[in-house]
Amino acid sequence: MDQQVKKRQRSCIGCGATLEKGRLLRVVRDGEGRVAFDGSGRVPGRGAYLCSGACLTQARKSRKLERALRCKVTEEDYDRIQRDIEQAESAGKNEE
Known part of the structure; x- marks a missing residue:
C-alpha cells in the first residue's frame, strides 16, 4: 500500500x-541576529x-515580520529584503 507524503504547509505573514513551503518566500534571522532573504529556504x-x-x-506596515522573527527589523533590512525578493520573483518569471 502506497503512503502519500504530505507537503509541509506554511502561512504567509x-x-x-x-x-x-516551497511556494513561499522565506526571510530568516540567523544566530547573530541578522535578517535576510533566504532564497534556498x-x-x-x-x-x-x-x-x-x-x-x-x-x-512591513503592520510590523508582522518583526513579531514573527522576534527582533527589530531596520529600514535598511526591509529595503534589502524587498530588492532580493524582487530579483527572485523576476528570476522565477524568466524560468517559466
Missing part, C-alpha cells in the same frame, strides 16, 4: 494564505514566510 535560523513582495509591504 502578510496575507495569511496557507501554501506549500534552508538557512538555519528563525524564519517567516511571504507570498510575494506585496505581502512584505503589508507585513
Whole structure:
C-alpha cells in the first residue's frame, strides 16, 4: 500500500494564505541576529514566510515580520529584503 507524503504547509505573514513551503518566500534571522532573504529556504535560523513582495509591504506596515522573527527589523533590512525578493520573483518569471 502506497503512503502519500504530505507537503509541509506554511502561512504567509502578510496575507495569511496557507501554501506549500516551497511556494513561499522565506526571510530568516540567523544566530547573530541578522535578517535576510533566504532564497534556498534552508538557512538555519528563525524564519517567516511571504507570498510575494506585496505581502512584505503589508507585513512591513503592520510590523508582522518583526513579531514573527522576534527582533527589530531596520529600514535598511526591509529595503534589502524587498530588492532580493524582487530579483527572485523576476528570476522565477524568466524560468517559466
